[in-house]
Amino acid sequence: MGGFIARESEKFERFSEWFDNVLLTARIADNRYPVKGFIVYLENGWFVIERVRRRLEELLEEDGHLPMYYPIVATLENFSREAEHIKGFMGEVFAVGKLRLGGEDEAQQEAPLILRPTSETIMYPMFALWITNHSDLPLKVHQSCAVYRYETKATRALYRVREIPWNEGHTAHATGEEAEEQLKKAVEIYRKVLDELGIAYLTLRRPDFDKFAGAEYSIAFDAWNPDGKVNQVATVHNLGTNFSRVFGIEFEKREGGKGYVWQLCYGFGYSRVLAAIIAQHGDDLGPIFPPWVAPIQVVIVPIPYKGREAEVYGYAERVYELLRGGYRVKLDEREDMTPGEKYYYWERRGVPLRVEVGPRDVEKNAVVLVRRDTGEKFSVPIERLREEVARVLEDITRSLAERARGKLSEQIVDVKSLEEGARSIEEGKICRVSWCGREECALSLRNSLGAEVRGYRYDIEERSDKPCTVCGSQGRTYLYVARAF
């Protein structure tokens, strides 16, 4: 009773083609919408995003974040207040105004509005109204919404889009220390969701030249991708008082006197997380969804031998009833398709577990379970069905995560020279290089390796006892360098 052998050469050798194919056949997204950078999320893709969204929001709200919804537009004036912020984003904002049919010359006259590329400049004027006293702090809010960035480069379904579905959290605190504490909590929440999805990533502190526009510093989560590019799925920024000063978010301190609030903002990209799920867990056949986000968790495929249809279908129905309350389960009774076709059909749609029921199973009072991730098949007596399904789904969750972590560590290579680094980047690796801590060395790395300096580890302290790969002086830590989306 052999299952199939999971293969993933397509995914690693021709990632783009594989990915685009999977999006469509697994009904995740359709990128044929005729406006550059905008895609349609199909039922399976959106289902996964919704599951992830609910889980993330649940954790944020447990931590005291208030759910709110802010407008999609800002005035150019507000948007321009924080100097660094506007410098970072100005090249990619959508301007909006009234559509004037026929009268082109008027278009410029009205003060333009902008579509949020992120919501700091939309939320913070309101924060200034709400916060007057230390008792108003901390203020923690979140919203799931879409932000808009006018990407001029090539766009890419889910990875680099112009309409970005995400969750953004924004907090205001009385002290810098309190803000730091909250930053750790935010990192922890993001970590938890990503870990539950089995996504493998690096938690990096970005180099100063690559921090969020207007932030003191930025922490980012970079997930690995089969083609070697890293996929930034989430970020957490410490804004210090940069924004509260320009938006006038002042409060009366407990000890007397006035102060500006200390702020954080953080974002979690739903479409990129979806991309990471597909890219990291998928194989040549298509996606493999972690059970808790899978649109269908268990599919039942009857095998109706001629003359025994009634008993097989009846039995399949029983199996369906047994599982229905506990799982998202589908009984595939289509009669114009062979079981083999159905196997492929559901595998390509990422269903993590299949139950086969045929005459043999009817006789034995058993079913055959087949794992989507390994192809492994085994027979289970029907009395143990529910507990076995639970066990196997859990095991799939665990082993997807393990495999993804394994791939991440395979993709990271220690390089001792710039030439070796450049070569490794070509091969689609993430390079780990000893670094002295000076910005000019980091910048020089970017040029000589032909890839982005993603930063140094935030989750653990990595001390380097080797010389800096660029200048040769005493190394302090390790920088991670990789191509990025």
Next chain:
RNA sequence: GGGGCCGUGGUCGAGCAUGGUCUAAGAUGCCUGGCUUGGGCCCAGGAGGUCGUGGGUUCAAAUCCCACCGGCCCCA
């Protein structure tokens, strides 16, 4: 910001160099009927394309030229 490549039914893709034989091959997917059913079987029938859009050259354009839209790659 600079340079290059590409766009043909839902998807993939032949045809484009050297315009006419294109009433556009093939595969897959989809629909109908039959046969099968423990990995995509087989047989028969069917729907689906103003060749990205607009303009130009020409007796004649999927094929040549221009612009736009969309997709991809490389370099800064």
